[in-house]
Amino acid sequence: MGEWRTMTLQIMVMLLIMVVRVSSEATVKSCETTVESQTFGKCRYFSLLESTLWWTYDTDKNSMDFAFRTKPASKGGWVGWGINPNTTGMVGTQAVIAFQHSNGSMVAMTYNVVKPPNEQEPSALSFPVSIINSTINDGTITIFASLVLPSKKTAVSHTWQVGGEVKGVVPQSHPLAPANLNSFGPLDLLSGVTAPAGPVGAMPPTTKTTPPSTPASSSNSAIHLSLPVLAFSSSLFLCFLLHLR
Incomplete structure (x- = not known):
């Protein structure tokens, strides 16, 4: 049980690090x-x-x-x-x-x-x-x-x-x-x-100067939104599995 919780926490931390890295890279390169x-x-x-x-x-x-x-x-x-x-x-x-x-x-x-x-x-x-x-x-x-x-x-x-x-x-x-x-x-x-x-x-x-409706800004917005949502959803799913265990 303890090993399962430790592994779950490690996965959650990795997901959060991935989101921070991608968001930071996009900010720097704008x-x-x-x-x-x-x-x-x-x-x-x-x-x-x-x-x-x-x-x-x-x-x-x-x-x-x-x-x-x-x-x-x-x-x-x-x-x-x-x-x-x-x-x-x-x-x-x-x-x-x-x-x-x-x-x-x-x-x-x-x-x-x-x-x-x-x-x-x-x-x-x-x-x-x-x-x-x-x-x-x-x-x-x-x-x-x-x-x-x-x-x-x-x-x-x-x-x-x-x-x-x-x-x-x-x-x-x-x-x-x-x-x-x-x-x-x-x-x-x-x-x-x-x-x-x-x-x-x-x-x-x-x-x-790029309007929000243009493909460039839309795709960037989608990336910024989808990654945090993915990480949050994954975290909830892992917590649910942990509760079942």
């Missing part, structure tokens, strides 16, 4: 719409490369103000985000890449990614980009920029990437880990719907 005193209309967190994208889309000007934040692959490395106006993936991406110069200053430049790795010099993009800035805090780099989209389409293909080395102003090759190879996908600037194209999926994000 994102706020304000970054470094700048507020944007939407934001999305990507588990691939542990990155966050903020943006505000102006329908009248067909423009996009954005911020992108993640850590380089190693100290002295680079981070980048961009839009591929013609296809998906890295080649053809119109990117803004940032890194810390050897003198400690931050550098953010545009790159039309059409050349092989280690050869891509800074270059003009196929659409206007302005107000480029970048910051670094505890090794994490944040890029700020504004761009005018190449067409009236609000659904774009975006790419984000990190690397571990910069020679001069030329970013060197990024790692070939699954997260690096799959860090691209569709992005709807109006709805905020996005998903990586590769097999490694990002966690469905939550933001303050």
Whole structure:
């Protein structure tokens, strides 16, 4: 009888720990719409490369103000985000890449990614980009920029990437880990719907700007509600079994 009670208590504790861990993870991986005193209309967190994208889309000007934040692959490395106006993936991406110069200053430049790795010099993009800035805090780099989209389409293909080395102003090759190879996908600037194209999926994000009726917030709410209910129900069932014994 004593062994049965001990086992029951252990199972109940394990269920409670599982609920706390999952809830904490979901809270950490959600994102706020304000970054470094700048507020944007939407934001999305990507588990691939542990990155966050903020943006505000102006329908009248067909423009996009954005911020992108993640850590380089190693100290002295680079981070980048961009839009591929013609296809998906890295080649053809119109990117803004940032890194810390050897003198400690931050550098953010545009790159039309059409050349092989280690050869891509800074270059003009196929659409206007302005107000480029970048910051670094505890090794994490944040890029700020504004761009005018190449067409009236609000659904774009975006790419984000990190690397571990910069020679001069030329970013060197990024790692070939699954997260690096799959860090691209569709992005709807109006709805905020996005998903990586590769097999490694990002966690469905939550933001303050997502209406409760949208699939993203509904699925998250279902997860948050179902896990505590499951744990509570299981606990009641185990207590019932214990009473029968």
